[in-house]
Amino acid sequence: MRNYRIAAMGGDGIGPEVIAAGVEALRVCVERDGGFTLDFTDFDWGSDYYRKHGVMMPADGADQLRKFDAILFGAVGAPDIPDHVTLWGLRLAICQPLDQYANVRPTRVLPGITSPLRNVTGPELDWVIVRENSEGEYSGVGGRAHRGLPIEVAQDVSIMTRAGVQRIMRYAFRLAQGRPRKLLTVVTKSNAQRHAMVMWDEIAAEVAAEFPDVTWDKMLVDAMTMRMVIKPGTIDTIVASNLHADILSDLAAALAGSLGIAPTANINPERDAPSMFEPIHGSAFDITGKGIANPIATFWTAAMMLEHLGEKPAAERLMRAVERVTADPALHTPDLGGKATTRQVTDAVCAALRAAND
Numbered sequence: 001m002r003n004y005r006i007a008a009m010g011g012d013g014i015g016p017e018v019i020a021a022g023v024e025a026l027r028v029c030v031e032r033d034g035g036f037t038l039d040f041t042d043f044d045w046g047s048d049y050y051r052k053h054g055v056m057m058p059a060d061g062a063d064q065l066r067k068f069d070a071i072l073f074g075a076v077g078a079p080d081i082p083d084h085v086t087l088w089g090l091r092l093a094i095c096q097p098l099d100q101y102a103n104v105r106p107t108r109v110l111p112g113i114t115s116p117l118r119n120v121t122g123p124e125l126d127w128v129i130v131r132e133n134s135e136g137e138y139s140g141v142g143g144r145a146h147r148g149l150p151i152e153v154a155q156d157v158s159i160m161t162r163a164g165v166q167r168i169m170r171y172a173f174r175l176a177q178g179r180p181r182k183l184l185t186v187v188t189k190s191n192a193q194r195h196a197m198v199m200w201d202e203i204a205a206e207v208a209a210e211f212p213d214v215t216w217d218k219m220l221v222d223a224m225t226m227r228m229v230i231k232p233g234t235i236d237t238i239v240a241s242n243l244h245a246d247i248l249s250d251l252a253a254a255l256a257g258s259l260g261i262a263p264t265a266n267i268n269p270e271r272d273a274p275s276m277f278e279p280i281h282g283s284a285f286d287i288t289g290k291g292i293a294n295p296i297a298t299f300w301t302a303a304m305m306l307e308h309l310g311e312k313p314a315a316e317r318l319m320r321a322v323e324r325v326t327a328d329p330a331l332h333t334p335d336l337g338g339k340a341t342t343r344q345v346t347d348a349v350c351a352a353l354r355a356a357n358d
Ligand code: IPM
Pocket: 087, 246, 249, 280, 282
């Protein structure tokens, strides 16, 4: 029997609600599969922990997570604590030391979900965004001096390294190669940013030579937003810098119908530390505690986690259950225009998993 240790961290806002739903569905996946077990350990890190201890997680937090096979993460962010404190204190404080440098964001229009694009009914929009997750605009390098004075100065320095760009390009080309269309778009802004982004383009071309069977093109980020809206079917896999992909992935989620269903995986491809799986939606304080958070993004990211662990049949079974549930508008939560609750959607996915005859 294969056993995996999972760190479950709800974090802030609706995070604990959706992670509880995810753990519940994963337990049914285990039951249904019979070939593996999941051993969950809960972590209470996040903004409440910060209010008690003055830090979002213990100083050795990232190290405590190393012994797990994967991390299931809810959300981080609270209205009364600055976002850069919560984010850098927890999420980035985990992603960076555990070197989860590839952030993977699949986007598809699931059955029953309506895209705001009038010509998209489903298959025309099936993308994976690969976001560089360790450097670039989120390097955390910079500083601020002479606070409050007229001569105040502030700097955020975007760092790109040859090693960092090379590894994300290789990851993206490999991922594109594994998809039926073998098609990759490299997003850039080398017309305006003439140092790092020019190196980014050069390394993309070098790495492309290692993947002769992948068709690739290069697109300026501003033009990419237009292409995503106007010609979604011409896109398959996308690789972009940390900030560019952050922005494009919100657009992608909206075009696929809702941010409430978008998943993400922070992957350490070398597997020398655990990877972290989370819904993209964030803490959503306006609906916290109301029982109406959409758990679909968490189920989808849980399926990505199963796949990463090597449990592909279980991952596929979970996604089929998710699709059976999204197909029924009576099971849509308010973010999708419906009236269903987190409980109802979770029960429906668990029931679909139990009923699956494959
Ligand atoms: C995301 C989010 C985060 C990011 C926020 C919460 C800082 O927008 O995961 O896309 O920019 O990385």
